[in-house]
Amino acid sequence: MEQVYVSYPSLDENKRHGAQQAGTQSETTQDKLIISNERPWKPWRSARSRIRGWAIRVQNAMLCLAGLEWYCYAALGVLMALMSFVMDLTVAKLLRAHHWLYSCLEGHKLLQFLCWTLYPACLCALSTSFSHSICPQSAGSGLPEMRAILSGVQLPDYLSLSNLFAKLVGLICTLSAGSSVFLGKVGPFVHLSNMVGAYLHRMYASACGTKQRRTQGDMLVVASAVGVASCFGAPISGVLFSIEVMGSHYSVRDYCPCFFAAVCGALSYRLLAVCSGEQETVNALFKTRFPTEIPYQPPEILFFALLGLLCGAVSCVYLFSHRWILRFVRANKLISRFIATEKTLYSGFVAFLLALVTFPYSAGSSMASQLTMRQLICSLLESTQWNSISHNATLLEESQQSLWQEWSPPGSSVYKTLGCFLIIKLWLLVLACTLPLPAGYFMPVFIYGAALGRFLGEGLAYLFPNGISPDTLSVINPGGYALVGAAAFAGAVTHTLSPALCALEMTGQSTHVVPILIATLISNAVSRSKHQPSFYDGISLIKKLPHLPSLIRACPKLSSVQIGRFVAPAGAVLQRGEKMAGVQNVLNNSTESQFPVVDTHESPTLLGTVTRDQLQAFLLEIQTEVLCKSLEDVCHIKPATLQLSPETTVKQVHCIMSVVREQRVFVTENGKLCGLITWKEMKSMIEELAEEI
Numbered sequence: 001m002e003q004v005y006v007s008y009p010s011l012d013e014n015k016r017h018g019a020q021q022a023g024t025q026s027e028t029t030q031d032k033l034i035i036s037n038e039r040p041w042k043p044w045r046s047a048r049s050r051i052r053g054w055a056i057r058v059q060n061a062m063l064c065l066a067g068l069e070w071y072c073y074a075a076l077g078v079l080m081a082l083m084s085f086v087m088d089l090t091v092a093k094l095l096r097a098h099h100w101l102y103s104c105l106e107g108h109k110l111l112q113f114l115c116w117t118l119y120p121a122c123l124c125a126l127s128t129s130f131s132h133s134i135c136p137q138s139a140g141s142g143l144p145e146m147r148a149i150l151s152g153v154q155l156p157d158y159l160s161l162s163n164l165f166a167k168l169v170g171l172i173c174t175l176s177a178g179s180s181v182f183l184g185k186v187g188p189f190v191h192l193s194n195m196v197g198a199y200l201h202r203m204y205a206s207a208c209g210t211k212q213r214r215t216q217g218d219m220l221v222v223a224s225a226v227g228v229a230s231c232f233g234a235p236i237s238g239v240l241f242s243i244e245v246m247g248s249h250y251s252v253r254d255y256c257p258c259f260f261a262a263v264c265g266a267l268s269y270r271l272l273a274v275c276s277g278e279q280e281t282v283n284a285l286f287k288t289r290f291p292t293e294i295p296y297q298p299p300e301i302l303f304f305a306l307l308g309l310l311c312g313a314v315s316c317v318y319l320f321s322h323r324w325i326l327r328f329v330r331a332n333k334l335i336s337r338f339i340a341t342e343k344t345l346y347s348g349f350v351a352f353l354l355a356l357v358t359f360p361y362s363a364g365s366s367m368a369s370q371l372t373m374r375q376l377i378c379s380l381l382e383s384t385q386w387n388s389i390s391h392n393a394t395l396l397e398e399s400q401q402s403l404w405q406e407w408s409p410p411g412s413s414v415y416k417t418l419g420c421f422l423i424i425k426l427w428l429l430v431l432a433c434t435l436p437l438p439a440g441y442f443m444p445v446f447i448y449g450a451a452l453g454r455f456l457g458e459g460l461a462y463l464f465p466n467g468i469s470p471d472t473l474s475v476i477n478p479g480g481y482a483l484v485g486a487a488a489f490a491g492a493v494t495h496t497l498s499p500a501l502c503a504l505e506m507t508g509q510s511t512h513v514v515p516i517l518i519a520t521l522i523s524n525a526v527s528r529s530k531h532q533p534s535f536y537d538g539i540s541l542i543k544k545l546p547h548l549p550s551l552i553r554a555c556p557k558l559s560s561v562q563i564g565r566f567v568a569p570a571g572a573v574l575q576r577g578e579k580m581a582g583v584q585n586v587l588n589n590s591t592e593s594q595f596p597v598v599d600t601h602e603s604p605t606l607l608g609t610v611t612r613d614q615l616q617a618f619l620l621e622i623q624t625e626v627l628c629k630s631l632e633d634v635c636h637i638k639p640a641t642l643q644l645s646p647e648t649t650v651k652q653v654h655c656i657m658s659v660v661r662e663q664r665v666f667v668t669e670n671g672k673l674c675g676l677i678t679w680k681e682m683k684s685m686i687e688e689l690a691e692e693i
Contacts, residue, residue: 068207072200073222073257077264080193080223080230085272087172087185094123094176095372109361117355120177125348127177127437131170132343138166139436142191143245144540148547149194150220150246152658153683158191159198167192170438179373180355182429184443190227190246197223215661218254221247225258226265228498233270233285234505235262240498245536251659284508288381288483294474295511297467300460301518307456307481308488308519311449312526314426315492318445319527321430323538329434330542343436350435354428366420368406373443377486379403380450381507383479385461386414418455422448441535446490446499453485454478480512487516492523495534531556546686548654558689563653564646566685567667567675575600576607578631580622583615596666597637598673606666606673608637643668644677650685653677 098119105111131138137145137157145158157163171188174181201219224246229238239258270282296304329335339346356362358369371379386404407417429444457478460468467474483503490499500520504510527534533541533554540550552559572590574582574597586595593612598604614635621634631637642660644653644667657665657679664678 069204070257070260072204072219073261074264076193076197076200076219076223077226077230077261077266078268079196080189080226081265081268081272083168083192083196084189084230084269085276087168087175087189089276090172091175094172095178098176098178099370113359113361116180116359117352120180120355121348121352123173123177124181124351124435124437125344127170127173128347128435129344130173131166131438132436134166135160135163138163138170138438140438141187141440141536141539142167142194142438143187144536144543144545144547144550146191146194146220146224147246147536147540147550148545150217150224151547151549151654152217152661152679153546153686154679159195161195161199164192164195164199167195167438171440174437174439177351179371179376180358180369181351181432181435182354182373182425182444183432183435184373184440184446186228186231186442187440188438189231189440190224193223193227193230194220197226217661218251218257221251221254222257222261225262228502229262230265230269232502232506233266234502235259235266237498237502237505238262238266240501241496244496244498245494285506286377286381288383288479288507288509290383290477290480290509290511291474292511296477296480296515297469297474299468300476301515303456303460304481304484304515304519305522307453307485308522309526310456311452311485311488311519312492312523314452315489315523315527316529316532318426318430318493319532319535319538321427322433322535323533323542325430325434326539326542339436347435347437350431354432357424357428363420363424365409366412366417367424368417368421371403371406373447375403376447377443377450379407380447380454380482380486381479383477385458385475385478387458387462414458415455418451418458421451422455425451442490442494442499445493445535446486446503449489450482450486452489453481453483456485457481480515483507483509483512484515484519488519488523491520492527493535495524495528495537497521497524544687544691546683548650548686548689551686551689552651559649559651561650561689562647563644563650563667563677563685566650566681566688567646567677568681570596570666570673570676573598573601573604573673574610574631576630576632576637580619583618583631587612587615587619594664596640596673596676597631604673605671606640606643606668608639610635610637640666642666645669646674650689654682654686657682 098115101119102112102115105115128139135157137155142158145155149155149158167188171185171192174183175185177183197219198216201216204219221242224242225235225238227238228241229235232238236259239255239262242258267282270279273279274282329339358364358367360369364370368376368379382404384404386408408414409417425448429441429448432439432444433441457476457480460481461476461478464476467476487500487503490502491497497517497520500516503516504513531554533550537547537550537553539545540547541554571592572586572595574586574595576597576599594609595612595615596609597607599607610631618631618634622629642656642662642665644656644665646667646669648667653665656662657677664676666676667674
């Protein structure tokens with residue numbers, strides 16, 4: 001073994017006998033360290049080498065089957081399914097704890113009141129405090145912001161890991177507040193899926209380097225579909241949701257990845273329910289048992305269409321009220337200042353008011369307030385006629401354990417309970433939308449639409465106890481009307497058709513496909529009248545988010561605005577005959593990675609672009625040669641194939657940059673360079689247009 005001696009000067013360590021000499025004299029000694037140049041010994045070298053070899057073989061075999069991005073899609077689906085299942089499990093345990101505590105206080109109304117109101121108030125306050133302390137961007141649904149990001153605009157911190165953690169914990173606290181607050185998880189969970197997808201894409205990009213075949217935008221589109229699929233076990237509606245709601249331009253190449261990841265997420269979510277013992281086999285989330293021989297009579301198609309009209313009209317009232325209260329909260333100086341400084345106190349106060357209204361010994365007894373969100377939708381989708389059961393002693397004894405009894409308390413009818421639920425819950429939901437915490441709004445409107453359909457179905461069952469057509473022995477199924485109403489109202493609020501397919505996948509009910517589609521189309525037609533914005537478009541407009549499709553749907557005349565007044569200067573511009581001094585000056589004074597090249601500065605006809613690396617290579621070559629060459633002699637000028645005119649509209653520019661995924665586009669007039677448009681200018685442009693509405 002070779003030995004290498006390394007010497008270094010140390011501090012004085014030996015002193016001569018100072019008492020015997022007039023002055024002290026220090027010496028510098030040299031210590032010799034023995035350092036071995038052989039590799040340190042490690043155990044099990046042969047075993048580790050065999051394991052490494054097998055790992056490389058497995059990796060090569062997996063990459064032969066599919067690219068690395070497909071394994072990222074599968075991992076995204078499994079991770080989001082696991083996150084959704086753990087979230088549901090945690091929320092269910094917290095809700096059971098609240099119900100147990102409330103039942104233990106039976107006979108003490110004051111203590112029950114405090115338990116009923118303070119429990120959701122404290123959870124909402126905790127959700128707001130925790131989410132805003134970690135990441136203020138975690139409040140709200142997150143879907144309007146994600147739509148802006150998918151359109152090409154960069155919003156800081158909306159895809160960060162701190163936002164992921166804050167939104168996850170905050171959403172669990174919000175859902176644990178129960179049906180008193182009446183909020184859901186779909187929107188924030190889609191945002192969570194996008195954050196996980198962005199992190200997986202960063203890992204994919206670091207592993208592939210320059211060989212990556214997918215952009216972050218492609219991964220985010222897939223993550224949007226996975227978010228819905230992992231919530232409801234509904235892969236097809238998840239893909240349709242990502243097309244309708246999230247993407248302004250949908251690429252066909254994202255179709256198969258979306259379906260693959262959504263199926264992985266939905267299947268994993270349902271398999272986790274089977275493994276936990278919650279279900280015996282893979283089944284629909286809200287399994288219904290409607291009659292299949294004659295699910296509905298042909299004349300009922302007219303009533304389903306009437307239900308679509310009713311859902312569309314009520315959705316217009318809800319959307320108008322939602323936009324009004326958000327504008328009022330922002331415009332009122334006292335409330336806006338209070339929310340800005342005391343968000344936690346505001347959330348706790350509003351949650352206390354919501355719980356106060358739904359207290360079972362007050363108005364809550366007339367609106368089935370003790371049912372959870374899951375129990376609400378399951379009870380509304382029951383196929384039995386509640387009114388007929390309440391008047392039949394035999395059927396009443398057989399259904400003692402059914403959830404429908406919450407809708408028919410002693411001394412109250414089913415119609416009164418459903419009517420109170422529809423009237424009170426609408427305004428409570430509007431008020432709950434002002435809470436600055438992570439929350440979703442799809443499931444509340446889905447349940448509200450189910451209650452609206454149930455009310456109509458129970459009324460028809462009362463008017464036609466033996467069915468509409470006397471020739472057939474088929475009674476009216478109020479649960480079918482609840483299913484149709486849920487899809488129609490949710491579709492009208494969001495201006496989409498995906499809730500229709502989501503209702504079919506969540507219930508496994510295929511007999512009501514035609515009524516659901518008819519009612520959803522009619523409700524969409526009513527809610528879209530007079531260019532009324534959807535729920536997500538309304539939030540984008542009020543928050544003034546840089547999402548151009550929302551602005552154009554609200555104000556169609558903006559689509560004809562030209563980009564001439566928004567063009568930014570081109571910055572550092574080189575001419576084709578540029579010498580060494582000019583190139584050096586541009587590199588020193590600019591941080592851009594790409595520079596436009598024109599014919600001459602006096603006649604700025606755009607020829608193309610050169611990169612910073614090319615200019616640095618140009619300087620090196622010029623320094624080694626005697627002859628002074630110009631820029632065009634050394635560098636290859638890449639032609640600018642995409643050029644815009646100042647008369648191009650904002651809508652056209654946004655469409656081009658979104659589809660082509662260009663970060664910057666040059667604006668020319670008669671071939672002469674006028675400036676450029678980047679996503680930064682696009683964001684400023686959209687924000688300026690939002691101020692004009």
